[in-house]
Amino acid sequence: MADPSPARGPVVEADGISKRFGATVALSDARISVAPGESHALVGRNGAGKSTLVSILTGLQNPDTGTLRFNGEPAPAPGDTDAWRSRVACVYQRSTIIPALTVAENLFLDRQSTRALRPISWKQLRRRAGELLAEYGVDVDPTARAGELTVEQRQFVEIARALSFGARFIILDEPTAKLDAHGIEKLFDKLRSLQQQGVAFLFISHHLQEVYDLCTTVTVYRDARHIVTAPVAELGQQALVEAMTGESTRNGEPAWSVTDRQDLDSTPLLEVAGLSLTGSYQDFALTARPGEVVGLAGAAASGNVQLGETLAGLHRPQSGTVTVAGRPVRTGRVPAALAAGIGFVPEDRHIQGLIPQRSVAENATLTVGDQLGPFGTVLPSRTRAFAERMIADLDIKTPGPSTPVSALSGGNQQKVVIARALATEPHVLVAIRPTNGVDIKSKESLLGTVRQVADAGKTALIVSDELDDLRVCDRVLAMFHGRVVAEFAPGWSDEELVSAMEGMTGPTDTKESHVSHH
Numbered sequence: 001m002a003d004p005s006p007a008r009g010p011v012v013e014a015d016g017i018s019k020r021f022g023a024t025v026a027l028s029d030a031r032i033s034v035a036p037g038e039s040h041a042l043v044g045r046n047g048a049g050k051s052t053l054v055s056i057l058t059g060l061q062n063p064d065t066g067t068l069r070f071n072g073e074p075a076p077a078p079g080d081t082d083a084w085r086s087r088v089a090c091v092y093q094r095s096t097i098i099p100a101l102t103v104a105e106n107l108f109l110d111r112q113s114t115r116a117l118r119p120i121s122w123k124q125l126r127r128r129a130g131e132l133l134a135e136y137g138v139d140v141d142p143t144a145r146a147g148e149l150t151v152e153q154r155q156f157v158e159i160a161r162a163l164s165f166g167a168r169f170i171i172l173d174e175p176t177a178k179l180d181a182h183g184i185e186k187l188f189d190k191l192r193s194l195q196q197q198g199v200a201f202l203f204i205s206h207h208l209q210e211v212y213d214l215c216t217t218v219t220v221y222r223d224a225r226h227i228v229t230a231p232v233a234e235l236g237q238q239a240l241v242e243a244m245t246g247e248s249t250r251n252g253e254p255a256w257s258v259t260d261r262q263d264l265d266s267t268p269l270l271e272v273a274g275l276s277l278t279g280s281y282q283d284f285a286l287t288a289r290p291g292e293v294v295g296l297a298g299a300a301a302s303g304n305v306q307l308g309e310t311l312a313g314l315h316r317p318q319s320g321t322v323t324v325a326g327r328p329v330r331t332g333r334v335p336a337a338l339a340a341g342i343g344f345v346p347e348d349r350h351i352q353g354l355i356p357q358r359s360v361a362e363n364a365t366l367t368v369g370d371q372l373g374p375f376g377t378v379l380p381s382r383t384r385a386f387a388e389r390m391i392a393d394l395d396i397k398t399p400g401p402s403t404p405v406s407a408l409s410g411g412n413q414q415k416v417v418i419a420r421a422l423a424t425e426p427h428v429l430v431a432i433r434p435t436n437g438v439d440i441k442s443k444e445s446l447l448g449t450v451r452q453v454a455d456a457g458k459t460a461l462i463v464s465d466e467l468d469d470l471r472v473c474d475r476v477l478a479m480f481h482g483r484v485v486a487e488f489a490p491g492w493s494d495e496e497l498v499s500a501m502e503g504m505t506g507p508t509d510t511k512e513s514h515v516s517h518h
């Protein structure tokens with residue numbers, strides 16, 4: 001349980017931390033210090049060493065060098081799980097909640113200690129779960145199955161569980177990656193109220209706006225090193241990006257700004273008509289031409305993700321047709337979608353995207369169909385050449401094409417997924433939240449790559465609720481509860497698009513030419 005004595009010094013203080021993995025230096029003489037009750041952001045490009053630091057701060061890995069103290073005292077011995085958990089709580093981007101179990105079971109799962117928190121009967125378990133949830137202000141029924149909760153409710157349960165071991169310090173590693181705007185708002189409210197109770201946090205995010213919204217202090221890592229720690233208020237966005245990239249961004253126009261595109265009147269590459277999937281979306285229609293990047297905007301329950309997945313063959317719609325380059329595509333089958341020329345970037349690279357033990361080159365070139373068959377271990381030179389080009393084009397940080405993707409940082413794994421979708425030279429690229437977990441600089445080059453694909457005469461569909469993803473699009477369809485509620489030409493304002501995604505479709509200003517209702 002929580003140490004009742006007042007905190008002596010920083011909740012965590014790490015100094016001179018170095019860590020190598022083979023030839024890769026993940027951290028080099030890095031440091032971090034978080035004061036009690038502080039909201040501290042840690043930012044850096046993909047592969048900067050953030051996750052490695054998290055694994056060291058939580059006792060999952062030993063640093064090669066350096067010192068680590070919690071509340072002024074040396075870190076617990078490796079493997080003393082209870083001692084680590086009582087000093088530092090952590091919520092990872094990937095949920096550790098088990099959907100088939102109740103909330104109460106999830107809360108008390110995996111407790112090795114025999115101390116007060118361990119209940120004996122179901123009744124007691126439920127009561128203790130209720131108390132625990134109340135303590136952290138989490139309004140969730142302890143008897144509900146975790147799978148029935150919303151993404152943010154599940155995350156709250158996870159936060160409550162992590163803190164229930166007594167720590168007053170929590171690490172949140174890209175906690176907003178799976179949330180829509182509404183969920184993010186709720187998470188931030190929760191974090192602010194925890195902070196008022198004296199909980200400090202270390203917040204990792206690629207969304208710099210979130211850092212400004214939530215945190216008072218920011219630390220920047222670059223290439224395994226500590227670059228700067230400063231009050232958020234003293235470091236403008238430009239200075240922050242410069243610290244992350246080591247380059248000046250002055251007069252840097254974003255690489256993905258949309259230019260005038262008049263040449264879009266050729267035959268459609270993608271035609272969708274009357275597409276419906278019960279419970280997800282109804283009567284969806286779209287005609288997209290070569291050279292076009294179309295955005296499919298929408299919040300969590302809008303159906304936009306299921307629609308993108310349907311185009312990739314992952315769901316069989318109840319009705320409707322999909323046509324690529326004039327040929328009808330058999331729906332509901334991934335190989336058929338691939339063969340028809342639909343390239344796909346899935347939402348969850350862990351589930352649908354990658355084979356972790358395989359190399360960067362293999363993952364970048366294998367298609368979903370290939371995954372089903374046997375696999376050679378020798379890299380053909382063509383595969384290697386393609387992979388090397390992609391590594392350069394997408395700025396993938398890896399020792400080389402034969403490195404297993406499991407050794408890559410999260411953002412760099414995402415880039416491999418994109419490379420793979422492009423490997424088949426698809427007519428139509430369907431990308432779901434393609435820049436999820438990708439740092440700001442790589443985001444530019446990645447969206448620039450999508451733009452190039454379209455400029456080369458293909459069509460791209462970006463399914464996302466990220467405004468930066470949608471800004472690259474030639475037009476954006478906004479979905480709400482399974483239907484397209486508005487269409488926007490370039491030049492839309494954040495407010496009007498966000499309102500449309502939230503189901504408020506009334507024209508909010510006089511730019512009628514940008515909004516047409518269906």
Ligand SMILES: Nc1ncnc2c1ncn2[C@@H]1O[C@H](COP(=O)(O)OP(=O)(O)OP(=O)(O)O)[C@@H](O)[C@H]1O
Pocket residue numbers: 021022024025026044045046047048049050051052053397398406407408409410411412437439
């Ligand atoms: N288990 C491992 N084996 C080999 N290399 C690793 C391993 N874990 C991390 N690395 C390497 O260490 C470096 C730092 O990775 P880390 O995951 O800490 O980056 P990150 O800042 O969290 O990036 P991202 O924003 O993409 O999540 C990367 O070059 C990565 O490839």
